[in-house]
Amino acid sequence: MTEHARTDRGLDRLVNFSDATVAIAITLLILPLVDIAGDMTAGESAGDLLQEHWPALLEFLITFWVISRFWTLHHQVFEHVRSYNTRVMQLNFLWLISIVFLPFAANLLNSGEDSDRVAHALYLGSMVLTSLALTGIEWELRRSPELLATPLGDSRRGLIAAGLLAAALVLAVVFPTIGLLWTLLLLLQGTIARLLRRV
Numbered sequence: 001m002t003e004h005a006r007t008d009r010g011l012d013r014l015v016n017f018s019d020a021t022v023a024i025a026i027t028l029l030i031l032p033l034v035d036i037a038g039d040m041t042a043g044e045s046a047g048d049l050l051q052e053h054w055p056a057l058l059e060f061l062i063t064f065w066v067i068s069r070f071w072t073l074h075h076q077v078f079e080h081v082r083s084y085n086t087r088v089m090q091l092n093f094l095w096l097i098s099i100v101f102l103p104f105a106a107n108l109l110n111s112g113e114d115s116d117r118v119a120h121a122l123y124l125g126s127m128v129l130t131s132l133a134l135t136g137i138e139w140e141l142r143r144s145p146e147l148l149a150t151p152l153g154d155s156r157r158g159l160i161a162a163g164l165l166a167a168a169l170v171l172a173v174v175f176p177t178i179g180l181l182w183t184l185l186l187l188l189q190g191t192i193a194r195l196l197r198r199v
Helices: 008-029 031-038 046-052 054-078 084-110 117-143 156-174 179-198
Strands: none
Touching: 008 054, 008 084, 031 054, 031 084, 046 054, 054 084, 054 117, 054 156, 054 179, 084 117, 084 179, 117 156, 117 179, 156 179
16 A cells, blocks of 8 residues: 655654643643642641652652653654654554553552552553654664664664663562652663673
8 A cells, every 4th residue: 555645744743743742741740749739738838748748749750750751762763754654653653642641650659559569560561662662663764764864873772761661560560669669770771771882
């Protein structure tokens, strides 16, 4: 089946739609904190509120950081793109649905028990999907170099992130009390990439 011609405007719309969707998802993260602030009772200080609800604030900060990291990687990939095909578009929508799901998954963590393995699995599983979807986009772009304006960078970056998040998922299910702090394994991504380049 012959694909329709891809235009610069079409690529701009794809990227702009992705950016807008991520912006909405990242904004939705603050809503549970707004609700918490609205529930302050007479005589309760902001310090009391933060002391009582610090896990929700931590979940907000970590999830904001993770989504911003995913957006940065997506941006870096699409800086090299001059066109796209149906598979890139489909994988991009898979990437977007996993991003949009994250505020819901983060709210599940905030609302449930600290040891809720299903909530942790949904939260980290969506991140694994996000990472794999972007890796799939990169793979498709490498398979179809006519879609690229300039060569992509290190191909192992996405796989390293996916591997670290998969490890975080397993660890969070086995040791749920540490919970979403396992996402901080992503901080090892650069170190692992540098070590692999030396091999």
